[in-house]
Amino acid sequence: MRSLLLLCIAVVLWSLAAVVVRSGSSDGFRDTEAEISLLEKKLITSEVLMVPLTLIQGADSKGAVCLDGTLPGYHLDRGFGSGVNSWLIQLEGGGWCYNHRSCVYRKTSRRGSSNFMEKALAFTGILSNKPQENLDFFNWNRVKLRYCDGASFAGDSQDEASQLFYRGQRIWQVAIETFLSLGMQQANQALLSGCSAGGLASILHCDEFRELLPSSTKVKCLSDAGMFLDAVDVSGGHSIRNMFQGVVTLQNLQKDLSSTCTNHLDPTSCFFPQNLVSDIKTPMFLLNTAYDSWQIQQSLAPPTADPGGIWNACKADHSHCNSSQIQFLQEFRNQMVLSLNSFSSSNQNGLFINSCFAHCQSERQDTWFAQDSPQLYGKRVAESVGDWYFDRVNTVKNIDCPYPCDTTCHNLIFE
Numbered sequence: 001m002r003s004l005l006l007l008c009i010a011v012v013l014w015s016l017a018a019v020v021v022r023s024g025s026s027d028g029f030r031d032t033e034a035e036i037s038l039l040e041k042k043l044i045t046s047e048v049l050m051v052p053l054t055l056i057q058g059a060d061s062k063g064a065v066c067l068d069g070t071l072p073g074y075h076l077d078r079g080f081g082s083g084v085n086s087w088l089i090q091l092e093g094g095g096w097c098y099n100h101r102s103c104v105y106r107k108t109s110r111r112g113s114s115n116f117m118e119k120a121l122a123f124t125g126i127l128s129n130k131p132q133e134n135l136d137f138f139n140w141n142r143v144k145l146r147y148c149d150g151a152s153f154a155g156d157s158q159d160e161a162s163q164l165f166y167r168g169q170r171i172w173q174v175a176i177e178t179f180l181s182l183g184m185q186q187a188n189q190a191l192l193s194g195c196s197a198g199g200l201a202s203i204l205h206c207d208e209f210r211e212l213l214p215s216s217t218k219v220k221c222l223s224d225a226g227m228f229l230d231a232v233d234v235s236g237g238h239s240i241r242n243m244f245q246g247v248v249t250l251q252n253l254q255k256d257l258s259s260t261c262t263n264h265l266d267p268t269s270c271f272f273p274q275n276l277v278s279d280i281k282t283p284m285f286l287l288n289t290a291y292d293s294w295q296i297q298q299s300l301a302p303p304t305a306d307p308g309g310i311w312n313a314c315k316a317d318h319s320h321c322n323s324s325q326i327q328f329l330q331e332f333r334n335q336m337v338l339s340l341n342s343f344s345s346s347n348q349n350g351l352f353i354n355s356c357f358a359h360c361q362s363e364r365q366d367t368w369f370a371q372d373s374p375q376l377y378g379k380r381v382a383e384s385v386g387d388w389y390f391d392r393v394n395t396v397k398n399i400d401c402p403y404p405c406d407t408t409c410h411n412l413i414f415e
């Protein structure tokens with residue numbers, strides 16, 4: 001009863017939560033990830049499992065270091081019972097650095113240096129160790145790999161003059177080698193997941209993850225809030241394309257991107273999931289909102305595209321959007337749905353695309369699995385992902401009707 005009461009209190013806090021901070025790195029882009037993180041922290045109760053940070057000793061000898069040259073790290077909670085040989089790897093998100101200035105700024109934060117990482121993280125949602133909060137993965141070995149390279153665990157270069165190390169690919173490789181040595185080599189089941197920039201990383205590394213594990217292991221991938229679209233912003237420009245082009249160029253990602261894609265598209269286009277997901281051979285589940293809060297804030301209507309602040313009220317609270325702004329967002333949703341046509345034609349893939357104004361739904365308890373969590377066709381996110389992973393139903397391809405039809409949403413409201 002007490003756990004249920006705490007969960008109810010958390011849900012109430014969520015409904016009342018608002019962010020009052022305005023932070024950013026440079027170039028007119030606010031740190032929306034930090035604002036969302038503050039909202040999420042309002043949900044954490046005293047009973048949440050806190051898992052300590054472990055640095056990967058010796059990673060520096062292989063050049064696998066964070067932006068500032070410090071050791072990369074992870075949080076691991078060991079599996080038990082029937083889950084002792086099952087592994088869930090969760091790739092942390094947190095945006096990207098896309099020019100020299102933003103990367104220099106980033107290396108003085110937890111997104112670029114293990115010196116600033118939390119010494120323990122709360123494991124909630126898909127990382128929870130409680131069956132009433134995490135139906136299918138609660139007793140697996142659950143790992144959160146920290147994100148400190150600024151390019152979705154891709155890239156292998158450096159800026160000698162500024163002592164910036166772009167080593168995401170090496171961090172990924174060293175981390176997986178570490179997990180294999182800790183028992184993942186014997187895994188009978190494995191799931192690679194990630195949220196936001198980590199969701200993009202799970203797309204980029206999905207097939208590689210499959211190849212690194214024994215052929216006998218059941219391997220699938222989950223991308224949460226990782227479907228970043230090559231969308232036109234409110235000024236008619238291409239804000240997110242410009243950002244991604246900066247990431248690809250600065251960190252020299254060309255050689256690390258899918259050759260299937262780069263054979264016919266430019267490197268920047270091959271950092272966009274819509275051009276990658278259909279070619280992934282490993283079964284994948286895309287969990288996304290059709291009105292992703294981060295993309296609305298930073299891709300569709302960033303301050304650089306809306307200098308007059310016409311979109312400020314709408315971005316902060318969807319109920320303040322006027323009819324033309326809603327129409328713009330509906331067109332964005334249509335682009336999202338259209339981009340999934342080829343991906344969804346494969347029987348092995350899964351979808352949960354709801355019409356909420358949110359970002360990342362797998363790590364937050366209130367959206368992953370709670371009494372009033374978002375639902376599609378009577379199933380919550382955790383139930384849908386579980387049905388897909390364990391092949392409990394023939395197909396899980398659920399796409400919501402357009403806003404405002406869904407009354408189960410937990411929408412992000414900024415202040």
